[in-house]
Amino acid sequence: MAKANGNQAGTPRGRRPKGQGPDLREAILNAAEGLFSRHGFYGVTVRQVAAEAGVDTALIHYYFGAKRELFDSVFARRAEILNEARLGAMRAYQAAQPDSMTVEGVIEAFIGPLVDLSMTDDPHWKNYFRLVALVNNTPDWGGETMHRYFDPVVHRLIDALKAAMPDAEIRDLYWCYQFLTGSMMLALSETGRIDQLSDGLCRSSDMQAVRARLFAYCAAGIQEVVRRHPEA
Amino acid sequence: MAKANGNQAGTPRGRRPKGQGPDLREAILNAAEGLFSRHGFYGVTVRQVAAEAGVDTALIHYYFGAKRELFDSVFARRAEILNEARLGAMRAYQAAQPDSMTVEGVIEAFIGPLVDLSMTDDPHWKNYFRLVALVNNTPDWGGETMHRYFDPVVHRLIDALKAAMPDAEIRDLYWCYQFLTGSMMLALSETGRIDQLSDGLCRSSDMQAVRARLFAYCAAGIQEVVRRHPEA
DNA sequence: GTCTATAAACAGATAGAC
């Protein structure tokens, strides 16, 4: 990934269009989100985004500058909303169960909001989660991006887990978080793999099935690792 | 992804070069493997592969044809070896414990060979696992590719889990497999994310730490899901 | 704000010399 040339002064990049009819800026972001999430950054051309959004390529550069800045705008747009939802859920749970937090309760507060958003009628969140999964799995520049946007809420999770299990080793919690996020992101990105593997018995779009299993799965795994606290 | 034009007759694509000095065919595959695994299919140009391998682009087309065929060749090359290693480990475990298989034992037979190969001095396996993780996370065409190469060994895992837990619901096992593979692939692709998140306390290259935790984590999770057998 | 037109660079792929 090349260097992202910072916005020069004077260019109207990032400004919202006036409130007149269809918001083309949002249309561009939605189109880019869907395409990037399915084909990756390099697998999508600016022209495809323009065609999908029903605008010209020049307009995309007018609003967002370079292609990479468009991608960053897509990623950033829902990150704040998502972080608010998660922090709210975790705060609410910690407030409701100040002295009897369970591991599974903490996990549910951390993952639940994502599953809920994915089950909304709004299909854009599914695209966004696919995109986050893709970034999370990008060794090249994904780590830096995840770090910038999502580390605070993850540290909040680690703290809550530590509160629920005071004897837990911090290193174990970090590793368990990685296992957890791998499962969560794959489930949320709905790759269709499980449909084919199970010959239709399971459908990757079945978020109800995920909800019914993922929290318990992760909670049991974490507790077992903490219980053994390996020294390696 | 465009149509893959089938090999016309007469072209020497896929043939091995004669045994003379450095094997350029393998050099190309190794270069492509490393680059594709880090930047994805569209993020790598044939010219980059050629430069990395120290050959000309024309030679790549001579050996492999189109870019997509090169990618498929990279993916297929180690798939067979990997499947053999896994099937061997699972067969060996089932033979050693015919009547007392544990869930964790089955899991270890399934994941262990990958961790072992990753800990080898040969760095190419790490690249390959990164590549598989990337394909596994590609909604577009990844499912089909995974299906073609890896479904048999996964079904073998499902069967072994069912043997270890006769009362288990098949649907639960498929879902748990998805959770498991998400954790496993993320851990094996060594994205560096946990290094940054934990501020150096954990290193994603520390396969010993993975080995000490992942098996127990997955086994406990699966057993808990099976124990509850949700109906959703 | 939005589009037309186009510049400038780069991609995948092949023909043909050696």
Added chain:
DNA sequence: GTCTATCTGTTTATAGAC
């Protein structure tokens, strides 16, 4: 087998008309 040279189409990005 391997490389030089090149064709052809596409890509990002911008300048400027409206």
